[in-house]
Amino acid sequence: MKRMEFALDLFTVFTLSAGALFFLAGTVGLIRFPDPLTRLHALTKVDNVGLGLVVVGLIPQADGWGAAFKLVVVWLLVQLSGAIVTQLIAGAIREWGPSA
Amino acid sequence: MSGANLFGICGAALVGLGLYGLITNPEPLRKILAFNLLGTGVFLIFGLISRRAAAAGFPGDPVPQAMVITAIVVAFAATALAVALVLRLLEQTGRATLGADNPVSEIGNP
Amino acid sequence: MSSWFFADAGLVLLVLAIGASTIFARKAFDAAIAFVVYGLLLAIAWVRLSAIDVALTEAAIGGGMTGTLLLGAVARLRSAEPDNIRLGLPVRLATGFCCALVAAGLAGTLLLLPEAIPTLAPAAMENLVHTGLGNPVAGVLFAYRALDTLLEKVVLLLALLGVWSLAPNNAWNGIPGLRLYERPNSTLTFLAQILPPVGIVVGIYMCWVGANAPGGAFQGGTILAAMWLLVIIARLENAPSTGQLWLRIGLVLGPAVFLAAGLAGLVSANGFLAYPPGYAKPFIVTIEFALTISIAVVLAMLAAGPSKQVQQE
Amino acid sequence: MDNFLFLIASFILATIAGGLIIILQRPAEVDRLMAAQLLGTGGVAILLILAIATKASPIADVALMLALFAAFATVAFVRDAPDPQNTARQ
Numbered sequence: 001m002k003r004m005e006f007a008l009d010l011f012t013v014f015t016l017s018a019g020a021l022f023f024l025a026g027t028v029g030l031i032r033f034p035d036p037l038t039r040l041h042a043l044t045k046v047d048n049v050g051l052g053l054v055v056v057g058l059i060p061q062a063d064g065w066g067a068a069f070k071l072v073v074v075w076l077l078v079q080l081s082g083a084i085v086t087q088l089i090a091g092a093i094r095e096w097g098p099s100a
Numbered sequence: 101m102s103g104a105n106l107f108g109i110c111g112a113a114l115v116g117l118g119l120y121g122l123i124t125n126p127e128p129l130r131k132i133l134a135f136n137l138l139g140t141g142v143f144l145i146f147g148l149i150s151r152r153a154a155a156a157g158f159p160g161d162p163v164p165q166a167m168v169i170t171a172i173v174v175a176f177a178a179t180a181l182a183v184a185l186v187l188r189l190l191e192q193t194g195r196a197t198l199g200a201d202n203p204v205s206e207i208g209n210p
Numbered sequence: 211m212s213s214w215f216f217a218d219a220g221l222v223l224l225v226l227a228i229g230a231s232t233i234f235a236r237k238a239f240d241a242a243i244a245f246v247v248y249g250l251l252l253a254i255a256w257v258r259l260s261a262i263d264v265a266l267t268e269a270a271i272g273g274g275m276t277g278t279l280l281l282g283a284v285a286r287l288r289s290a291e292p293d294n295i296r297l298g299l300p301v302r303l304a305t306g307f308c309c310a311l312v313a314a315g316l317a318g319t320l321l322l323l324p325e326a327i328p329t330l331a332p333a334a335m336e337n338l339v340h341t342g343l344g345n346p347v348a349g350v351l352f353a354y355r356a357l358d359t360l361l362e363k364v365v366l367l368l369a370l371l372g373v374w375s376l377a378p379n380n381a382w383n384g385i386p387g388l389r390l391y392e393r394p395n396s397t398l399t400f401l402a403q404i405l406p407p408v409g410i411v412v413g414i415y416m417c418w419v420g421a422n423a424p425g426g427a428f429q430g431g432t433i434l435a436a437m438w439l440l441v442i443i444a445r446l447e448n449a450p451s452t453g454q455l456w457l458r459i460g461l462v463l464g465p466a467v468f469l470a471a472g473l474a475g476l477v478s479a480n481g482f483l484a485y486p487p488g489y490a491k492p493f494i495v496t497i498e499f500a501l502t503i504s505i506a507v508v509l510a511m512l513a514a515g516p517s518k519q520v521q522q523e
Numbered sequence: 524m525d526n527f528l529f530l531i532a533s534f535i536l537a538t539i540a541g542g543l544i545i546i547l548q549r550p551a552e553v554d555r556l557m558a559a560q561l562l563g564t565g566g567v568a569i570l571l572i573l574a575i576a577t578k579a580s581p582i583a584d585v586a587l588m589l590a591l592f593a594a595f596a597t598v599a600f601v602r603d604a605p606d607p608q609n610t611a612r613q
Binding site (some may be wrong): 102104116136149175190 | 214215218219222225229230232233238241242245248249252255256258259261263264267268271272275276277280283284286288289290296297298301302305306309310312313314316317320321323327328329330331332334335339346349350351354355358362365366367370372373382428463489505508509512513515516
């Protein structure tokens with residue numbers, strides 16, 4: 001039992017660290033990339049992977065299935081709205097130019 | 101000093117910032133925005149009060165929290181009314197400023 | 211707790227920086243978008259203050275609704291003649307100094323407050339069992355200070371009356387002049403088809419859990435209002451004309467039910483807005499449900515603005 | 524474990540703060556819009572970690588709200604973007 005818990009904790013540490021690194025990468029991309037479309041790409045894709053890793057890492061720490069389920073629901077919602085909103089912004093950039 | 105105090109000080113600073121924007125910004129819309137900022141500063145101060153009362157072992161005092169919830173909703177209603185007024189002003193006059201009838205380019209800087 | 215201190219300090223600095231940029235931004239658009247970000251950040255700050263009910267309200271109304279309202283207004287004002295009235299530097303400096311004094315005075319007062327200030331929290335918690343609720347904030351809103359909440363609903367209706375009365379004479383009872391998205395069958399249409407079902411479920415969930423956990427009529431109603439606006443903006447549904455009967459019924463339903471429950475208290479319990487012992491929770495849940503509908507309608511109509519065009523029927 | 528969660532949350536907060544400050548300096552409006560979206564993902568991550576670390580699952584509801592309303596700001600922007608004819612603005 002103890003060993004199981006330790007393994008789960010190790011899993012959490014690993015995935016959360018990876019998630020945090022993805023967030024860092026996203027921000028670096030946001031700052032360094034030259035034009036809005038690539039920045040958008042850095043922002044949404046990388047950060048969504050980061051959030052996904054954070055959620056996966058948090059699931060073993062959640063008490064009860066309800067809390068874990070809620071984590072996944074939030075993640076799915078962010079994926080859904082994030083993907084569509086990115087399309088919207090990208091469409092706006094294409095139509096009105098990068099300076100819009 | 102606890103974390104809650106930090107948010108209280110932040111609230112006080114936001115009140116100052118909002119007040120400054122309210123006074124110095126000539127555009128009515130920016131004034132509305134500044135007033136909202138001032139309001140959130142006051143709410144944060146309520147948050148500190150709520151947290152202070154937590155000394156008795158509760159996560160927070162529900163009374164100030166309920167007041168802040170009410171206040172946020174009322175602030176939105178007031179903002180909506182103010183924005184509608186500004187837009188009506190624009191419709192009627194083609195301008196959205198509260199300046200004098202004869203536009204003065206600089207006030208307070210002779 | 212102390213390990214959180216530096217993170218809290220960072221959060222506070224960030225809130226202040228974004229707040230300052232809403233004031234000092236040169237263009238109105240920049241200020242409005244900064245205000246949206248500011249509202250969303252404040253939600254995290256409220257979570258850190260253990261006020262989750264407030265965090266939910268702030269994210270929904272402070273960030274989402276107010277931000278959208280301001281962004282819409284900024285877009286309209288783009289056509290306004292620019293006005294270059296600017297205060298001179300000495301006046302700005304003096305104002306800044308005075309405002310800094312106000313802020314410093316306020317902060318000083320807050321820090322000088324005794325650590326153990328009088329609180330109603332124990333009393334609020336002790337009597338919560340009588341209401342059958344598990345969420346103390348809901349207890350304050352709907353039991354201890356129910357009169358405030360009732361009057362707040364009246365204030366919302368008054369504000370809406372104010373907004374509506376700004377309509378031109380010939381547009382009274384017309385359709386609100388909310389800006390719509392021009393193109394049909396776009397990505398936005400897709401979003402407006404996908405998001406509202408999720409949003410409606412979340413809204414009802416918020417209203418439902420409000421009795422026992424953070425949430426409630428305000429938060430639920432705001433989500434419903436936002437989803438309705440989204441559907442209208444994407445042109446999947448027409449904005450209703452302000453004279454429509456169902457709309458007016460929706461507006462007053464919540465306050466009316468609240469008032470009726472309050473008057474029933476005169477007969478069945480010992481005063482106005484008193485609930486009969488043992489039945490407090492069903493009363494409160496009914497009121498909250500009706501209020502959720504009314505809040506959704508009022509907030510959406512407030513954001514939609516005064517009517518613009520005469521109804522075409 | 525709580526200390527580790529705190530560390531990660533602070534780290535994500537720091538990266539978001541950096542991103543926000545830089546983005547809000549940019550002249551283009553779309554860039555500024557990304558700030559809201561950045562908070563839509565990063566803020567959600569912070570809140571979810573907080574929910575687990577403080578064992579208060581209602582905080583996850585706040586994350587839900589954040590995700591819903593961050594998208595809403597973009598809707599307002601796309602709706603209000605000016606006509607392609609007069610894009611003469613910085």
